[in-house]
Amino acid sequence: MKKKLDYFFSGEGKWLRRVLLAAAVVRLIAAIFSEGYIMSDDHFLAVEPVSSWVSGENYHNWYPNDYNETNHAQPFSYAYYFLNFLILKFCAVIGIVNPFIQAFVLRSAHAILSLWGVYLFVKLAERLISSATWRMYAIWFWVFGGVVTVFSVHQLVETACIPFVLLAYLYVLKYFQHEQTSAIIIAALAFSFSVGMRYQLVFFPLTLGMYFLWKRKWSGAVLFGFFFTLGFALTQIDNLLFWHKPIYQHLLDYQSYNATHFSDYPSNVFSYFALISYYIFPIVTIVFLISLRRRHSSAGHSSTTFVAPQHSDTRTIFMGVTVFIVFHLVFPNRQERFLLPAVPFVLLLMIRTISKRYSCSAPSHEVPSSARPSSTGLSLHQVMRWSIYLSAIYTVSYSFYIPKSKYLEASHALYERGDFQNVVIDNWKGEESVWLPMHYVGKFVHPFSMTNKKSLDQLKQQITHQPLYDSKRLPAPAPNYLIIWGKEESNPRAKAYEEAGFELQRLSSANSETQQGFAVYSLQLFY
Helix, strand or coil, X not given: CHHHHHHHHCCCCHHHHHHHHHHHHHHHHHHHHCCCCCCCHHHHCCCHHHHHHXXXXXXXXXXXXXXXXXXXXCCCCCHHXXXXXXHHHHHHHCCCCCHHHHHHHHHHHHHHHHHHHHHHHHHHHHHHCCEHHHHHHHHHHHHCXXXXXXXXXXXXXXXXXXXXXXXXXXXHHHHHHHCCHXXXXXXXXXXXXXXXXXXXXXXXXXXXXXXXXXXXXXXXXXXXXHHHHHHHHHHCCXXXXXXXXXXXXXXXXXHHHHHHHCCCCECCXXXXXXXXXXXXXXXXXXXXXXXXXXXXXXXXXXXXXXXXXXXXXXXXXXXXXXXXXXXXXXXXXXXXXXXXXXXXXXXXXXXHHHHHHCCCCCCCCHHHHHCCCCCCCCHHHHHHHHHHHHHHHHHHHHXXXXXXXXXXXXXHHHHHHCCCCCEEEEECCCCXXXXXXHHHHCCCCCCEEEECCCCHHHHHHXXXXXXXXCCCCXXXXXXXXXXXXXXXXXHXXXXXXXXXXXXXXXXXXXXXXXXXXXXXXXXXXXX
């Protein structure tokens, strides 16, 4: 550790300091300005229930208590969500109760995790890419990773697991080089934690384990299998503690759910072209395809920090990534975010291949000292540098994007009122219920949902005679607010509420309704 710190603060480590500083700045910008949540899962699974635990609630009955009939866990791992609970619990302990500030703390924690991933990416690049110039291209592309960088500060398990996979493969390469027992143990534990967060990642360690057996590395296979199994079991310990079920109950239920619902989320195979279209900048893919036509070049230079890997070592990464991607291509449920854990390795393997086919005329020691890709005067390198500049501009610009801003604004409007009890969310032009993030409202109740399939008389019956129940089997509080969803004129719908026996008072202006896409009213029902 002392040697690493000495190098980091020395003149030779200046390039690394610049890389990490740039990565920290862009991730901090995203943490500050990119509020909200990217997709439903990174809030309603990663934040909503765990935030309720901090408040002493059991929103959606994720855990058993004296009032519910939950027999076992939800069909997915709780390991990553429990980490978010710890962060939110820390906020509560030190007195941070504003849900928007809590969300910023969550994003900041993820930004730090992502920054650690950048460091691990640098160390892995040093072992995989001999050319210092091309190595720096790979590093800067990962520093300014576009949507991947911004996603990494949100509560997406697909990006939160990436640093642990990077750590695992870094120690796998160390093991192949030195045959150190400690290296394979750390790799196994890192893999086990990542798989505990995201089950589909099992194809990485599974492929590695098969490779050990193929190469007859019996001791490595036994150590890897034992510590991976042990580490994974620890990530699933809540099965045993809370439900007294087998340690792998989460995984069994997850497999059962996907086996019966795999056709519920159909998507085209071509949707995964996003992996090379905007997750990895197109220029890298273009240069990679062109490079395949060139013969291997050994004219590249190696820096003093480079440790040349054996071909078989790199093969373990290639095989793991290939199996992981092929599985997702075959499985019917195809969502682009599922491939995010493979992105850094695809980038490294592509740059490694390119570097082997293009020689670099710049001395290797010049690149680390300047922390910039060396200018060789070749148009190819000029294109690569300009592509990195464009990637940096795109990443910083995207860091100001606020996804689901309308949902945040609606929640903020209710939070600021200070007397919130419950709300009716009326999506009168649509057939689907609107999911309002209750974490940002500051109170975990089940909103009353209205669509064009439900009449106002049915709503009145639900409020007066058919109350919803929370995790303690208590009646849901009567709503004192109404949100009419959509940019359409809300006056006709508000009038219908008044005719049905509700008293309304408009709280939002007509101009704000047009901009925000929703209207807020105070609500009272006359019985």
